[in-house]
Amino acid sequence: MAKTFVFKFGGASIKDANSIINLSKILHNRLRNHTVIVVSAMGKTTNALEVIISKKMDMKEYSSNITILKNYHLDICQTIFPENHPIFPTLENQFLKLSNALDYSLSKENYDEFYDSIICFGELVASRIVHEYLCLKNIFCLWQDARDLIETNEDFRFAKVNWEKSKKNIKKQLLPKLEQFPVLTQGFISGAASGKTTTLGREGSDFTAAILAACLGAASVTIWKDVPGVLNADPKRFEKTVKFDELDYREAAELTYYGASVIHPKTIKPLANQNIPLFVKSFLDPDAAGTKIHGVKQPNTVPCIVVKDQQILVSFKVTDFTFISEAHLHQIYGELEKLKLRVNLLQTSAISISLVMDNQIFKLEKLTEKLKAVYEIKYNSGLQLLTIKNHNAALVKEILGEQPLLLEQITRATFQAVIQPSAQ
Template sequence: MSKTFVFKFGGASVKDADSIKNLSEILFNRLRNQLVIVISAMGKTTNLLEEILLNKYRHKDFSSNITILKSYHIDICKELFDENSSIFPIVSNLITQLEKQLERELTKENYDYFYDQVVCYGELLSSKILQEYLCSQGYISLWQDAREIIATDDNYRFAKVNWEETKTNCRQQLVPKLQKFPVIIPGFIGRTSTGNSTTLGREGSDFSAAVLASCLNAQSVTIWKDVPGVLNADPKRFSDTIKFDELDYHEAAELTYYGASVIHPKTIKPLANAGIPLFVKSFLKPEEEGTKIHHTDKNNNIPCIVVKDEQVLVSFKVTDFTFVNEGHIQEIYQALNDLKLKVNVFQTSAISISLVIDRQEFKLEKLIQRLQDSFQIRYNEGLQLLTIKNHQPAIIEQIIQGKEVMLEQITRTTFQVLHKPVLA
């Protein structure tokens, strides 16, 4: 293995000036030349950029959103830099580039492409601000555009990495820089062979860190979160959560598959294949141990609860008086694959197929259009999916109590229930 280490910091760790100062303290205490620092967009910037996109698509005014976006970043910079700092023209220039992107025509057909050209500015802004701040504090670091390193296909919003080209880019561009200084790099984004920006999936900066670590054959990856490590449930939703000191790659991969938000689902595979340990630690309490994810024989029997909001239940009923067969399933899965829709639950009966998917703009409409000639289709939106891994009867009873259940499924190790959220 090389002597390179990869740190990834999420949006909460750079949400304001005090957070950035705290992040810099973490780095000051862990100075290494061969350190790659992957940064997410600040706070809720990605949500704001998505709102700008929707307003543009709906032909609504989004100028106030742009003003909010610019003011948010400029105000943070005012707390971190003196008024003559070069960061102010850098931020203004990036906002101008964003505005030029938004002058182009946005349609339902090019929405995913347009999304990637616009949303990437969140990570470009945050990484530039952090790099300038570290240098202003005497921590000399270099900025690297991730789009010059992470090569992808043109599967916009869910781009697939071209591993060989990315390895070559790392060797030729990153390694020489890392031998001199730490490198700051925006997460979540890549670039096609034709020069278009791409994104690796929502919250994909974790995956960016894993890609770079794998290509650099790094010692480890550390993801810095606002939680003390990997917990058996979201502490914002459940009390008395349990932190895992260590987890096997397979266990962690399963939790991310079911929707655990602490790690992006694609993160584990490249690290497991390369035997690179993943640490999840708290940027609020950086001296604590956190969770280590690696190859381990230690079994975990602790129940884990994962919650996914904004779920859609879609039911396909066979219309020609035949029973559900492999051809029906294949037709539905082909449509799901073409639309880049991941199935969270799949269930069949004699005459119908039901599945649960994440809500994505326009995707449900396109799915129905694609399959309405073959099936009678019904759907329910705004649902919540609860998954219990290593379930126990008492926990299941407690979870479903008082809920309007739409669908449930149980296996030896996993229980899933889809329900209408209880209104507060």
């Protein structure tokens, strides 16, 4: 059986008409039957849909936001398609479905489920447009709804993959198509057994590519980005960056855990388990080597810098003069597990526990409500979590400068600090 290749294109690679034309050129000489193309929502579409959901939650008018988003996609289509192309009624139909889905009631209780039912339209619309354009350019491929392939539980926004069911779905529905044509599908979105739409976590399209690759026993996965490969720091934040020609699975997984945005955190494990190499390449320079993530014996010693924005520092202080024990940790982590809140940093003292986590709407409110009878709870929001792997004193001093630290943690290999960013 021929080996499958998986290509994933993120939002930046299909953000406008020229980007979609560029994607078609990248695929022109690389496409073969056993290829899966995974696409994200176009540009900042997911952000735009989140604003619409937020306005709906706050009972504010959002129809103009839908119109702006529709016109954004329509302008792209009018540039790259002939006037009477079928993509235009398809686009109209998708935005009609979006408007209908937004008519359903929204509350704190059903927020996550509602979120997934709306946010999926970004990927659905993008995949239709890209699929039709490739076919227009005689790069024939089949469109596939990812929700029929990747089955999950109903942990909306952070759905857990049912690997056994997903593998059966992929082998039954996807594999026969790949024998005839390349297949284009969506990243990020998935489906529960009930038929409800779920998602795999923000920026989860990389994980989609890894799931498909693992279930198909693919030869490789290639993620196309607006950077030349995996860098030791975000080039938008730091001037001097180093590109890795190759990186070990474990090193890459650790960087994603700390918040490196180049790859979704869950992407590495399914690939590493089957020794499937992951290539990170630039859609701006597609012939460049990029970075190969695979089994590398030589450990990395280059300092790596990761900054996570919109962090919350929460402190739980015992009120009955007892000292912090394992029971307190177990109690707090039990509530975090129920709310699907992930801790990015933990620090304990004699009488308090401090946690750093992503800002998630309504989740902190529910957490404090559950634990306020036992602890005095305080929190700071709008923070940054800085992580320096393979740190040294000079580098730490250079990056931090005079910024005040709310929390600091140092191990042999890793420096972490919680910072209150200065007002811009």
